[in-house]
Amino acid sequence: MKINMRRTLISLAIAGTAVMALSGQAYAAGKITIMVGGITKMVYLPAKLTEQLGYFKEEGLDVELQSQPAGVDAENELLAGAVQAVVGFYDHSIDLQTKGKEITAIVVFGQVPGEVELVSTKVAANFKSMADSKGKTLGVTGLGSSTNFLTQYLASRHGITSKEYSLLPVGADNTFIAAMKQGRIDAGMTTEPTASQLLKTGDAQVLVDMRTVEGTVKALGGLYPASSLYVQRSWLNKNKDDAAKLARAFVKTLxxxxTHSAEEIAAKxxxxxxxxxxxxxxxALQNSLPMFTADGKMPPGGPETVLSVLSGFNPNVKGKHIDLSKTFTNEFVDQIK
Incomplete structure (x- = not known):
C-alpha cells in the first residue's frame, strides 16, 4: 500500500512538473527573441531604436533584443532555434540556401552595407587599395561574417585570393579599435561609430567606403541590401501574424x-x-543615415548584386542555382500603408 502511495505521489509530482513546463513553454511562445549581430553598430540601429520608441509594444509584441559580436554568431543562434529572428546582413540568406537552410529577410533596413574598409595609418603609405592586401592581415568581425564576405570580394576584384592574405576575427567596437591600434591588423572592415572614432584619432584612413549609395555602387557594382530582419522560413509559415507586426514596428522606425535629424535620433x-x-x-549617425531604406522593401536589383558578389569568391555559391525569391519577401512591408 505504501509502495502504491509512493508511486502515486511520484506520478503526481511528474505530472505537475510537466504542466509547469508546458505553461512555461506557452509563455515563452508569446515572446520573440531577436538576436542582433552587434547591437551598437549603426547598421543595426533600427533594432534598439524600435524598442526605444515603443513600437514593439504598440504592436502588442513582447520582444527581447540580444546581441552577438558578429552576424555569423547571430545566424547560428537562429539555426539552433534559440531565437526567433535575427537582425543581420541579408547575404547570409543566400549563403545558407546553398547549405540547405531556408532563411528569409522580411524587412530590409540598409540598401548599402554601411561598412568601411579602414587601413592603419602606420601602413597606409604602402596600402593604397585592396590591390595591396597581399601578405597583409585583414580584420573582420568574425569568420563567415558579412565583413568576411565583402573583404574577400574586394580583394578578389584585384585578382588576390584568400590564400594571399590573413583574415583575423576581431569583433567590433572596442575590440576592433584595439586590434588596429596594437598593429594586429593592417586593415579591417567595420561600421559606424567605430569608423569615425578611428578616423578622428588618426589611427586609420578610409580605403573603401560603402556607407553611401555612390561608394557602394563603385565598390560592388550596384546596391547591396545589407542589414535586415530575417527569420527561418519554417517559423515564418507558422507565425505570419507576428511577422506582420514586426514588419509594421520596424517600418515605423525607418x-x-x-523624418528626423541625427540629433533627434541620437536623443532617443x-x-x-x-x-x-x-x-x-x-x-557618425549623420554619415550613416543615407544607408537606410524608407519603407523596408528590398531594393530592385539588390539580391542580384549580392548574388554576384558572393559568386565572385565563395565556392559554396559560385555556379550553384539560387532561388532568390526564397531569400526575401516584401509580403509584409507591402501591407503597410
Whole structure:
C-alpha cells in the first residue's frame, strides 16, 4: 500500500512538473527573441531604436533584443532555434540556401552595407587599395561574417585570393579599435561609430567606403541590401501574424529615421551608446543615415548584386542555382500603408 502511495505521489509530482513546463513553454511562445549581430553598430540601429520608441509594444509584441559580436554568431543562434529572428546582413540568406537552410529577410533596413574598409595609418603609405592586401592581415568581425564576405570580394576584384592574405576575427567596437591600434591588423572592415572614432584619432584612413549609395555602387557594382530582419522560413509559415507586426514596428522606425535629424535620433538612444562623446556619435549617425531604406522593401536589383558578389569568391555559391525569391519577401512591408 505504501509502495502504491509512493508511486502515486511520484506520478503526481511528474505530472505537475510537466504542466509547469508546458505553461512555461506557452509563455515563452508569446515572446520573440531577436538576436542582433552587434547591437551598437549603426547598421543595426533600427533594432534598439524600435524598442526605444515603443513600437514593439504598440504592436502588442513582447520582444527581447540580444546581441552577438558578429552576424555569423547571430545566424547560428537562429539555426539552433534559440531565437526567433535575427537582425543581420541579408547575404547570409543566400549563403545558407546553398547549405540547405531556408532563411528569409522580411524587412530590409540598409540598401548599402554601411561598412568601411579602414587601413592603419602606420601602413597606409604602402596600402593604397585592396590591390595591396597581399601578405597583409585583414580584420573582420568574425569568420563567415558579412565583413568576411565583402573583404574577400574586394580583394578578389584585384585578382588576390584568400590564400594571399590573413583574415583575423576581431569583433567590433572596442575590440576592433584595439586590434588596429596594437598593429594586429593592417586593415579591417567595420561600421559606424567605430569608423569615425578611428578616423578622428588618426589611427586609420578610409580605403573603401560603402556607407553611401555612390561608394557602394563603385565598390560592388550596384546596391547591396545589407542589414535586415530575417527569420527561418519554417517559423515564418507558422507565425505570419507576428511577422506582420514586426514588419509594421520596424517600418515605423525607418520612417522615423527618414523624418528626423541625427540629433533627434541620437536623443532617443541609450546614453551608453555614445558615452562621453555624443557629438562624435551624432556625426557618425549623420554619415550613416543615407544607408537606410524608407519603407523596408528590398531594393530592385539588390539580391542580384549580392548574388554576384558572393559568386565572385565563395565556392559554396559560385555556379550553384539560387532561388532568390526564397531569400526575401516584401509580403509584409507591402501591407503597410
Amino acid at each position: 520612417k522615423f529615421i527618414k 538612444m541609450p546614453k551608453d551608446y555614445y558615452g562621453k562623446n555624443k557629438e562624435l556619435y551624432v556625426q
